Amino acid sequence: MSTPRRSTPHTGTRASRTGATRTPGTSSRGTSFSETMLGTVRLDGEDRSRPIRLDLCVTADHVLRPLGTTEAHASGRVRIAGLADDPAAAGELEISPLARRRIRYRLSFTADGRRLTLDGWKSVNPRRPVKSMTVLPFTLHEDGAPVGEGTLRFPVATGLLPFLAGFRFPRTADGGGLMAPRWRGEPGRTEVWYTTVTDPATGTGLWLHHELTAPADGSEPYAHGWAAVFPKDEPVRHARFGPEKWAGGEHGFSADGISAVPGRLTGSAGELRWDLTEQAADTPLFTFPRWSWRRPLLPAAQILPAARASYGGTVSYGSTTLQLAGAPGASARIYGHGNAHRWAWLHADLGGGDVLEIVTAVSRRPGLRRLPPLVFLRLRRAGRTWPRRAERSAVGWGGLGRFRSQIGLPTWTVTGRAGLRRIRVEVTQPDERTLALGYTDPDGAQAVCRNSERADAHVLLERWWGGWRTEREWHLDGTAHAEVGTR
Numbered sequence: 001m002s003t004p005r006r007s008t009p010h011t012g013t014r015a016s017r018t019g020a021t022r023t024p025g026t027s028s029r030g031t032s033f034s035e036t037m038l039g040t041v042r043l044d045g046e047d048r049s050r051p052i053r054l055d056l057c058v059t060a061d062h063v064l065r066p067l068g069t070t071e072a073h074a075s076g077r078v079r080i081a082g083l084a085d086d087p088a089a090a091g092e093l094e095i096s097p098l099a100r101r102r103i104r105y106r107l108s109f110t111a112d113g114r115r116l117t118l119d120g121w122k123s124v125n126p127r128r129p130v131k132s133m134t135v136l137p138f139t140l141h142e143d144g145a146p147v148g149e150g151t152l153r154f155p156v157a158t159g160l161l162p163f164l165a166g167f168r169f170p171r172t173a174d175g176g177g178l179m180a181p182r183w184r185g186e187p188g189r190t191e192v193w194y195t196t197v198t199d200p201a202t203g204t205g206l207w208l209h210h211e212l213t214a215p216a217d218g219s220e221p222y223a224h225g226w227a228a229v230f231p232k233d234e235p236v237r238h239a240r241f242g243p244e245k246w247a248g249g250e251h252g253f254s255a256d257g258i259s260a261v262p263g264r265l266t267g268s269a270g271e272l273r274w275d276l277t278e279q280a281a282d283t284p285l286f287t288f289p290r291w292s293w294r295r296p297l298l299p300a301a302q303i304l305p306a307a308r309a310s311y312g313g314t315v316s317y318g319s320t321t322l323q324l325a326g327a328p329g330a331s332a333r334i335y336g337h338g339n340a341h342r343w344a345w346l347h348a349d350l351g352g353g354d355v356l357e358i359v360t361a362v363s364r365r366p367g368l369r370r371l372p373p374l375v376f377l378r379l380r381r382a383g384r385t386w387p388r389r390a391e392r393s394a395v396g397w398g399g400l401g402r403f404r405s406q407i408g409l410p411t412w413t414v415t416g417r418a419g420l421r422r423i424r425v426e427v428t429q430p431d432e433r434t435l436a437l438g439y440t441d442p443d444g445a446q447a448v449c450r451n452s453e454r455a456d457a458h459v460l461l462e463r464w465w466g467g468w469r470t471e472r473e474w475h476l477d478g479t480a481h482a483e484v485g486t487r
Contacts, residue, residue, distance in 0.1 A: 032383035041150030057353020069096040084111035087351030090310040090326035108326035168383035178305040179252040188216035196481040197329030205230035205453025210253040216443040221246040223255035239270025276313035280306035300336025338441030347481040360405035375403035387418040455482035
């Protein structure tokens with residue numbers, strides 16, 4: 001292949017790349033767009049090139065700066081004929097068409113059990129703007145060593161209009177600020193920080209649960225939680241930590257050597273050890289109405305500081321150590337008076353930047369307990385969230401019942417309609433991939449959750465075109481994160 005191997009360019013300091021920072025808690029506009037590129041790649045030792053395709057969703061936490069440099073997160077699907085089809089590829093883009101005259105791509109993905117990194121950049125040339133902005137020479141690396149070369153091209157004739165039409169500038173919030181504790185000393189409250197991850201290399205699921213409980217009788221608040229791993233071909237393993245006296249935390253959960261703060265999760269429990277970095281890959285997602293997080297009027301509220309995130313680092317259990325790189329997942333927050341009477345939850349990374357979050361529950365409050373489960377469903381596609389308002393899935397415009405759930409095990413379902421779209425979600429939690437754990441509410445009541453970080457999910461999205469037609473369909477085999485809680 002004629003394309004020369006490239007050395008890594010100097011990227012400067014972090015401060016010069018990211019520019020001015022925002023004040024925590026403020027809002028601004030971000031940028032998101034989708035991009036498809038096609039080309040070929042040749043691996044070392046092979047005498048032929050293989051077709052390759054990238055379908056990416058790119059997000060930045062501010063509006064692109066044409067005269068400056070913007071760092072963005074990229075996620076999506078990498079396909080190499082006969083070698084790879086990874087819908088959980090993740091990495092970064094450095095977008096600097098004028099300041100540095102390049103657009104650099106770094107993406108990690110799994111190919112035939114190997115963890116590879118695609119590293120390349122478009123060299124922007126004002127004399128040849130179209131060619132230089134649409135041709136991406138790249139090198140494949142494995143463990144830092146080059147193992148192949150290739151070239152990707154943006155299909156201008158068929159891709160330019162969808163590419164331009166797909167640009168979005170969503171309002172963003174400081175996801176790191178959403179990790180800060182909400183509790184202000186009131187009795188009868190519980191606050192949760194939890195993280196769920198799928199290791200793309202092994203298929204192992206990970207669940208980290210950190211909880212502050214302030215008993216209703218006014219006794220001392222305490223911190224506790226657990227960690228669990230869901231290996232693909234082994235039994236689920238878990239261990240609890242705490243209870244410990246709650247010492248407070250400025251940025252997140254911190255107790256007895258265990259922490260969950262913006263960008264980092266560390267700790268140990270029993271035979272489990274973890275040290276992970278977390279990189280937000282999307283803007284915050286408010287599963288419940290946004291006002292319910294600011295004003296805790298509902299029995300509880302849940303949010304995701306970032307709808308998607310990628311994780312790197314190590315997770316150890318027994319004699320096994322997992323090396324995570326670009327692992328998809330998310331951290332979430334719960335604040336309220338305790339657990340529901342019964343509930344179900346789903347987090348599904350659908351690939352290509354799409355994500356689905358569902359919480360369906362029956363309240364413990366008198367009167368509300370007699371109602372069918374309320375459904376809070378948020379589907380984010382191409383930077384847009386459907387339904388537009390979280391209240392829509394819970395109460396609809398014509399009263400209760402537009403979205404319905406059937407909570408049970410091993411399978412539970414959610415169906416609903418908003419506007420010209422309707423959705424059906426079926427989640428399956430096989431018994432051998434499900435862990436049962438007890439919860440204690442601030443008032444001392446008990447509940448049992450059954451969690452699986454290797455659940456299956458089928459999602460069917462339809463649109464009305466004079467009749468219902470399939471718009472998108474997703475099948476998740478062991479990569480959905482789900483839970484059912486009962487009393």
